Amino acid sequence: MESYSYLLDLALILLSTKVFGLLTRKVRLPQVVGALLAGLILGPACLGILHQTDFIYQVSEIGVIVLMFCAGLETDVDELKRTGKASFVIALFGVLIPLAGGFAAAAYFNRPGMLESTASTSLVLQNIFIGVILTATSVSISVETLKEMGKLNTKAGNAILGAAIIDDILGIIALTIITSLADSSVNVFLVLGKILAFFVFVGVGGYVLHIVFQKWVKGYERDLRRFVILAFVICLVFSYCAEEFFGVADITGAFFAGLIITKTTHTDYIERRFSTLSYLLLSPVFFANIGLQVVLPKMSTMIIVFAVVLVLVAVLTKVVGCGIGAKLCKYSNQDCMRIGTGMISRGEVALIVASKGNAVGLMSANLLGPVVIVVVITTIIAPIFLKMTFSDKKKDSAYEENSLVKKVNEREAVDKQDKSRFITEEEIEK
Numbered sequence: 001m002e003s004y005s006y007l008l009d010l011a012l013i014l015l016s017t018k019v020f021g022l023l024t025r026k027v028r029l030p031q032v033v034g035a036l037l038a039g040l041i042l043g044p045a046c047l048g049i050l051h052q053t054d055f056i057y058q059v060s061e062i063g064v065i066v067l068m069f070c071a072g073l074e075t076d077v078d079e080l081k082r083t084g085k086a087s088f089v090i091a092l093f094g095v096l097i098p099l100a101g102g103f104a105a106a107a108y109f110n111r112p113g114m115l116e117s118t119a120s121t122s123l124v125l126q127n128i129f130i131g132v133i134l135t136a137t138s139v140s141i142s143v144e145t146l147k148e149m150g151k152l153n154t155k156a157g158n159a160i161l162g163a164a165i166i167d168d169i170l171g172i173i174a175l176t177i178i179t180s181l182a183d184s185s186v187n188v189f190l191v192l193g194k195i196l197a198f199f200v201f202v203g204v205g206g207y208v209l210h211i212v213f214q215k216w217v218k219g220y221e222r223d224l225r226r227f228v229i230l231a232f233v234i235c236l237v238f239s240y241c242a243e244e245f246f247g248v249a250d251i252t253g254a255f256f257a258g259l260i261i262t263k264t265t266h267t268d269y270i271e272r273r274f275s276t277l278s279y280l281l282l283s284p285v286f287f288a289n290i291g292l293q294v295v296l297p298k299m300s301t302m303i304i305v306f307a308v309v310l311v312l313v314a315v316l317t318k319v320v321g322c323g324i325g326a327k328l329c330k331y332s333n334q335d336c337m338r339i340g341t342g343m344i345s346r347g348e349v350a351l352i353v354a355s356k357g358n359a360v361g362l363m364s365a366n367l368l369g370p371v372v373i374v375v376v377i378t379t380i381i382a383p384i385f386l387k388m389t390f391s392d393k394k395k396d397s398a399y400e401e402n403s404l405v406k407k408v409n410e411r412e413a414v415d416k417q418d419k420s421r422f423i424t425e426e427e428i429e430k
Helices: 005-026 031-042 054-074 077-082 084-109 123-134 139-149 155-182 188-220 225-246 250-262 267-292 301-328 333-342 347-359 365-390 393-421 425-429
Strands: none
Touching: 005 031, 005 054, 005 267, 031 139, 031 267, 031 365, 054 139, 054 225, 054 250, 054 267, 077 084, 077 155, 077 250, 084 123, 084 155, 084 301, 123 155, 123 301, 123 347, 123 365, 139 155, 139 267, 139 365, 155 188, 155 250, 155 301, 155 333, 155 347, 188 225, 188 250, 225 250, 225 267, 250 267, 301 333, 301 365, 333 365, 347 365
C-alpha cells in the first residue's frame, strides 16, 4: 500500500518553520534561526515527531542548490572579482587556524585516561581529522541570513560568499590529503586534477552558455517563462557535473551556474521566479532537514567537556582566522568581524566530513556527539552573530530605506518591461 505520509511531513515542516520563523523575528533574530529550531525541536533530538526520509533529504538537496543558485544570480560579479584575492586570503586563514585549533583541542583530550579512542588509525591522524572537520563552512546559512537582511551584495557579503566557496575547495583538498594517509586507494593528485578540471569546465561551459543564452533571449524575449526553465536546467546540470565528475560540492556548481546567468538580460525576472519557489517550499525543507539530522548519542562527562571546548574553538578560530585574513586585506574592523562571524556555521558540511572520516577509521565513534553539538550550536548562533555585526541603527536605517526605495523602483520597472514583452497563451492562439 502506498504511503502518503510525506504530504503530512511537508505540511508540518512548512507550518512549523513559518511559525518559529515569525517567533524569532519577534525577538529581532533572523527567521532562518526559527527554521533550524523547528527541525531540531520536531526531530529526533527533541520531540521525535518528524524524521529524515529519502524524500525530505532529496527535496532539501534541491533546496540548498536553488539557494546557492539564487546567491549566484544576486552576486555583483565585478565586486566579486575585486574581492577575489581577499577571499582567497580569508579562506586560507579560515582553514589553517581552525585546523590548528581543532588539532590542539583533540590532542589534549584524545589520549589514554581522558577519551578512549576506538578508531583504527594513529592518534595523530585522528587529531588532525578533528581539525579538518572544523575547517568546514556551511555557506548556505550565512547566504540566507544575508539575503534576509539585504546585505548579500555588500563588501563584507561578497567577501563571505567568495571565501566560503574557496573554503569549500580548500576543505576538499585537506580532507583528501588526510584520508589518503588512512586509505591508500585515495589519490591526492587525481583529486587536485579534478578540481582544476572543474574550473576549466566552468570557464568553457560558461562562455558557451553565455553566448547561446544571449542569442536565444534576443529571438524569444516576448515570452520569458522558457528562460526560467533553461536556467534551472543549467543549474541542475552544473550541480550534477560538479559532484559526479569533479568531486566538488553540488552547491559550488549551482553557484557558478548562477554567476554565468547573472550577466545575461532579464536576470531579475529569473531570480524572482526562483526566490518564490525557494521561499514557498525548498528553503524551509532544507533548513528543517538540518535539525532533523541531529541525533545526540549518550555521552560521558569528559565527552561533554570536550564538546564545550570544541564549540569554543570552532567559533573563535573562524572569527579570528577569517578576521586576520580580512585585516591583512585592509578591511575595516567592523567588516572583519562580519566576515568572521559569517564563516562560523559548520552545518551539514561538518556532518558529511565526519561521516567520511568515520568510514575510513579516522574518527572514533564516541567523538561523533561533540561534532553534532558543534554543528547545532554554530548553525544556530552564526545568523544571530551575523545580524548583530550588521546592526548599526544610525547608518543602516537611512541606508535600508534608500535601498528599499531603489529596489521597489527597479522591480516596478522590470515588471512593466516584462508585461510589455510577455505574450499570453490566448494571444499566441490568436
